[in-house]
């Protein structure tokens with residue numbers, strides 16, 4: 001009919017117009033999709049760079065990075081036909097409320113805090129902020145509404161969690177946290193203070209290669225074995241002194257101590273963390289495998305992902321070699337503080 005009505009040249013023009021429209025449509029679909037993928041990937045890259053550069057402490061990026069991370073996780077899960085509890089998480093991302101944290105991993109730096117956070121957040125009733133907000137030490141002036149705004153959304157029955165390891169040694173942190181809620185649950189991952197100090201130093205050295213040697217920083221007088229307790233890396237390991245500050249504001253039953261050493265050899269340590277948080281024990285040995293190359297437990301490949309999950313390269317660095325004599329001197333220095341710490345928390349961490 002159209003053939004009969006149109007002249008040959010009009011038919012040609014009609015066909016040309018149809019082909020051009022199709023080509024334009026295909027191009028738009030492909031180009032727009034590409035742009036979304038590219039921009040999300042580049043923001044993700046920026047977040048990772050910022051986190052590496054500033055030790056996860058670049059606060060301007062917290063909102064973007066945290067939400068990006070949550071969104072990426074949600075997308076990944078949605079793509080994979082997730083189990084029901086994971087679908088609840090996605091629902092929470094859209095419909096839940098942002099709440100102030102019920103629980104905090106407050107320390108200690110280099111204790112194994114990232115591992116505890118990454119392990120506990122696979123629990124369906126836990127929603128955790130992936131970055132360190134440093135609210136109770138560096139950003140307190142921004143106010144609780146700002147802090148709440150950083151949190152992931154939760155549904156009823158889910159708990160909100162964040163970790164900032166420097167809280168444990170921050171004088172004002174316990175008072176400020178108690179001011180938010182006296183019912184806040186506090187998790188402290190502790191590790192042999194000597195190994196912790198070496199780990200801390202190794203991390204600093206990786207960023208500032210020109211700093212003095214560990215021995216120069218750790219001792220006021222090496223031959224007398226006089227430790228410089230004013231050096232942050234030494235002072236952070238005096239756990240009992242920091243704990244006494246926390247116990248002025250919180251009951252001992254509100255604090256749970258995770259052994260950083262046991263966490264590596266026995267991820268069953270996570271069972272006690274779940275009990276403390278009042279969660280059903282869902283995370284168990286079954287969720288982990290021991291990665292011999294890394295020397296650490298890693299999360300098994302989740303059904304929704306193509307990769308098993310080990311922590312990044314900044315966890316499990318090879319430590320700088322420290323003279324054995326210096327190590328012994330440091331052990332002697334910490335021993336009486338460790339003993340008082342064991343007595344106060346009612347647990348022997350066996351660091352001697």
Ligand SMILES: Nc1ncnc2c1ncn2[C@@H]1O[C@H](COP(=O)(O)OS(=O)(=O)O)[C@@H](OP(=O)(O)O)[C@H]1O
Nearest residue numbers: 109110111112113114115199296297311315316317
């Ligand atoms: N599963 C697993 N994978 C990797 N690393 C693990 C794990 N469990 C505990 N650890 C130990 O965690 C140490 C880093 O502690 P943190 O995460 O608290 O460090 S930080 O304060 O957040 O920088 C890190 O310290 P270093 O070995 O000194 O790098 C690890 O020994």
